[in-house]
Amino acid sequence: MTRPPPDGLVPTALDQRIEAAVGYGIEELHRHRDSGLLDVPHATLADAHRELAAAERDVTFHRARLARLAASELPVDQTLFASIDRALGQLAQAAVVRDAKQATAAEALQPIETAAPRQAPPRLAAKDVAALLAIAQGAKLHEHLVTHRLAVATPTRTRISYPQLQRLEAMGLVVRDTTHPVQAGQPVALTDTGRAALTAPRRSGPPGTTPALHPPAFPAVSRTRR
Numbered sequence: 001m002t003r004p005p006p007d008g009l010v011p012t013a014l015d016q017r018i019e020a021a022v023g024y025g026i027e028e029l030h031r032h033r034d035s036g037l038l039d040v041p042h043a044t045l046a047d048a049h050r051e052l053a054a055a056e057r058d059v060t061f062h063r064a065r066l067a068r069l070a071a072s073e074l075p076v077d078q079t080l081f082a083s084i085d086r087a088l089g090q091l092a093q094a095a096v097v098r099d100a101k102q103a104t105a106a107e108a109l110q111p112i113e114t115a116a117p118r119q120a121p122p123r124l125a126a127k128d129v130a131a132l133l134a135i136a137q138g139a140k141l142h143e144h145l146v147t148h149r150l151a152v153a154t155p156t157r158t159r160i161s162y163p164q165l166q167r168l169e170a171m172g173l174v175v176r177d178t179t180h181p182v183q184a185g186q187p188v189a190l191t192d193t194g195r196a197a198l199t200a201p202r203r204s205g206p207p208g209t210t211p212a213l214h215p216p217a218f219p220a221v222s223r224t225r226r
Helices: 015-022 026-034 040-071 078-114 126-136 162-170 192-199
Strands: 139-143 150-153 174-176 186-190
Touching: 015 026, 015 040, 015 078, 026 040, 026 192, 040 078, 126 162, 126 186, 126 192, 150 162, 162 174, 186 192
Parallel strands: none
Antiparallel strands: 139 150, 139 186, 174 186
């Protein structure tokens, strides 16, 4: 028996509009959502599309079930009529739910379609992409109580020097929560510009300037200086 595709792969009536608005494919939109790389409007759209795709899958299921009943070799009697009537009602209800989910997704899509074109995100080096991906998973800037050296701690142990952090801040890609003292750890998070830099379609270029967007496969100890 063939397994149904994941919700993100079920075609919907809004797929082409969504891809045109965000600048990349539906699967990538869902990957960015699962990685926490989207701003609020795009995350809302991704969630709405996922619900729409699930509803579309239900419509397809009930439609196929109705077709099997109509094409079966079961006796044409009241039992068959009752089964077809029940399947038809389930299909109609699934279509009502699908239409409601489609309206919700279209509403979430509208502000993205009508928004003013955003400034193109900066072209990033491979180490900056790795740093932003690590920061997206949670990062804190710490100051050692004895040496007073600053260090960026990340779950992936990606090396992010303090000068690199300052440069990413100056580019508007990350922001620190300065309400926390550095001795206790200042949370570092992506800005909307930083998320856009990670999720924007990338052109081919010289090696090392436009890397594939995936976390580095090797550990590295953070080492910073003030």
